[in-house]
Amino acid sequence: MRARSWRTWVGAGLTAVMLFPVYWMVNVSLTPAGEMRKSPPDLFPSSPTVEGYRRVLSEQLPYFGTSLLVSSGTVVLTLLLAAPAAHALAKLWPSGRRVLGFVLLVAQMIPGIIMALGFYGIYVRLGITNTVWGLVFADSTIAVPFAVLVLTSFTTAIPDELLQAARIDGAGSWRTFVSIVLPLSRNGLVTAALFSFLWAWSDFVFAATLDSGGALQPLTLGIYRYIGNNNQEWNSIMATAVVASVPAAVLLVVAQRYVAAGVTSGAVKD
Numbered sequence: 001m002r003a004r005s006w007r008t009w010v011g012a013g014l015t016a017v018m019l020f021p022v023y024w025m026v027n028v029s030l031t032p033a034g035e036m037r038k039s040p041p042d043l044f045p046s047s048p049t050v051e052g053y054r055r056v057l058s059e060q061l062p063y064f065g066t067s068l069l070v071s072s073g074t075v076v077l078t079l080l081l082a083a084p085a086a087h088a089l090a091k092l093w094p095s096g097r098r099v100l101g102f103v104l105l106v107a108q109m110i111p112g113i114i115m116a117l118g119f120y121g122i123y124v125r126l127g128i129t130n131t132v133w134g135l136v137f138a139d140s141t142i143a144v145p146f147a148v149l150v151l152t153s154f155t156t157a158i159p160d161e162l163l164q165a166a167r168i169d170g171a172g173s174w175r176t177f178v179s180i181v182l183p184l185s186r187n188g189l190v191t192a193a194l195f196s197f198l199w200a201w202s203d204f205v206f207a208a209t210l211d212s213g214g215a216l217q218p219l220t221l222g223i224y225r226y227i228g229n230n231n232q233e234w235n236s237i238m239a240t241a242v243v244a245s246v247p248a249a250v251l252l253v254v255a256q257r258y259v260a261a262g263v264t265s266g267a268v269k270d
Contacts, residue, residue, distance in 0.1 A: 052239030
């Protein structure tokens with residue numbers, strides 16, 4: 001009993017340490033600009049203000065809309081590419097399967113800034129800089145390799161007998177994929193979609209490199225507008241960060257059981 005109590009207190013302490021930055025973000029978002037440089041800072045704002053949140057609602061909504069569009073487009077494109085690719089790798093056994101799997105792992109190790117510079121040169125030639133669809137494509141290059149690996153593990157776990165039974169009943173490869181593979185890979189699809197959305201939602205490198213002058217800019221660039229050479233509007237920055245965290249937090253809460261199943265898929269082999 002004592003050991004359990006000790007572990008509980010340690011767990012609670014570690015959780016408090018990890019959540020403290022979130023609390024401080026909320027605290028700063030409610031702190032008036034005149035008290036921002038107070039030393040030592042207040043653990044609780046003495047005269048809280050919602051001015052930062054008013055600025056978010058009046059200035060940042062277009063950026064929120066663009067981020068939602070880019071993130072949703074990234075999810076759709078990622079799943080359209082990753083789901084068939086994962087099915088092919090897991091069940092159709094193409095030549096070079098192992099090499100392709102290794103390439104997907106390596107692709108996730110490439111720094112984003114290097115990819116952004118490469119994309120910039122290509123986008124300038126194609127004339128698609130400062131466009132929403134350019135960001136969707138760029139963000140998908142980060143999400144697709146991860147999604148393929150996750151969905152491959154799910155598809156591998158689907159019994160071959162089910163696929164063979166579908167073929168005996170007259171279903172072709174596409175019908176088998178749509179009617180059997182996709183429904184049984186629901187957890188993997190949700191996991192891949194969630195991480196794709198979060199990557200696109202929080203992207204700054206691609207946005208700053210490929211869409212810094214566009215008419216429609218994502219939220220990360222909207223936050224950057226509050227940072228100047230001589231002044232940083234921290235309450236507005238933190239208020240925007242708090243509001244921007246809400247969609248991600250809601251998605252994580254809603255999809256947590258699917259994500260837990262998704263990230264552990266393939267860990268145990270029957």
